[in-house]
Amino acid sequence: MAKLKWGMIGGGEGSQIGPAHRLGALADGKFEFTAAALDHRAEIGRDYAQRLGIVKDRAYGDWQEMLAGEKSRTDRIDLVTVATPNATHFEITKSFLEAGFNVLCEKPMTMTVEEGEDIVRIAQASGKICAVNYCYSAYPMVRQARAMVQAGELGQPRLVVTNFAHGHHADATDADNPRLRWRYDPALAGVSGQFADCGIHALHMASFICDDDVTTLSADFVSTIPSRVLEDDAMVNFRMGRGTVGRLWTSSVAVGRQHGFDIQIFGETGGLRWASEQPNQLIYTPVGGRTQIIEKGEAGLCDDAMRLSRVPIAHPEGFPLAVANIYCDLADAINGEARDALPSATDGLRSMMAVHTAVKSTKANGAWMDARPPMFR
Ligand code: NAI
Secondary structure (H helix, E strand, O other): OOOEEEEEEEOOOOOOOHHHHHHHHHOOOOEEEEEEEOOOOHHHHHHHHHHOOOOHHHEOOOHHHHHHHHHOOOOOOOEEEEEOOHHHHHHHHHHHHHOOOEEEEOOOOOOOHHHHHHHHHHHHHHOOOEEEOOHHHHOHHHHHHHHHHHOOOOOOEEEEEEEEEOOOOOOHHHOOOHHHHHHHOHHHHOOOOHHHHHHHHHHHHHHHHHOOOEEEEEEEEEOOOOOOOOOOEEEEEEEEOOOOEEEEEEEOOOOOOOOOEEEEEEEOOEEEEEEOOEEEEEEEEEOOOOOEEEEOOOOOOOHHHHHOOOOOOOOOOOHHHHHHHHHHHHHHHHOOOOOOOOOEHHHHHHHHHHHHHHHHHHHOOOOOEEOOOHHHO
């Protein structure tokens, strides 16, 4: 099958997430890197794109130029990735969907719930794919966890506990460093700092594995470093549609924790644990039985866990290949195969609703609130 043509906006030289997208998109030979507007500085972006092998007339200075250029081509790109800072996601994603492109947007998909609903409607009307990069959901053993819950191996999940708590913004003397400061500045980051940055990965993971949606939540946001306007620590309690109780802690001041993302699901007949720092292992305990380690690459895993593992048992694959799994599913979906696990615009909208509901709940001293997007009530 011919390779699909892939374009990228943002993710320029030195960016945090750009390399993971390039490694991921190109890992399996399903995409070729064809067009890009990589940087907010036009010439620097054009230069870097050409150094990465993009031909001159498709190394664009900005996304508007890229949209105009690609729209008019007969060999236009099949997929564009939006990996720019958060406040630009809505405008770029909307414009490319409306012009008939498939889009992979970084999280958070938008800044407001209304924008999120717009994207869901536009994606539906266009018939194009709008995926959101909740890439942790594409680790093979996370797919295995979801398959085990769906197969009833845990019974009904009673409780889900998830953390995404790291300590990399804990130094108060560095809090005014421009690289950190914008994340806690409402003008640049929106209504939420740490929860919108990391917490929504954990919330998406809870919904993804339990195959259920968050319905209500109660939040406690706090800025532990007083100069920060937005929260650097948050505790969010939530409930899901089938009654599962959820507990989520996210923090950027948890000194000593590195990546700090893990999840436990406690069901009627068994429990599961997965952690992003040991992504090849899923820890399973049946009620009354011994704890077992289920290993990526061993026999008997679900189809998705087998399909998305590339190297033999005990060899680490890691983060860029989790992103590659998102691109594998995207390539399949573009070619007409059903890939239901691919995080969608609806997931992006649900996250945005959770963020805004959590901010309101915090202001109301942790009052429980409806966290379902208005269009799904
Ligand atoms: P960054 O600040 O390291 O890099 C942003 C890049 O976008 C830079 O190269 C910049 O020049 C470019 N850029 C900015 N505005 C642009 C524009 N209008 N047009 C073209 N290029 C533009 O940011 P980082 O950390 O890479 O984050 C980017 C996005 O990825 C954010 O939305 C962030 O939330 C998300 N992210 C997602 C992760 C995940 O696990 N899914 C992990 C890290 C970031």
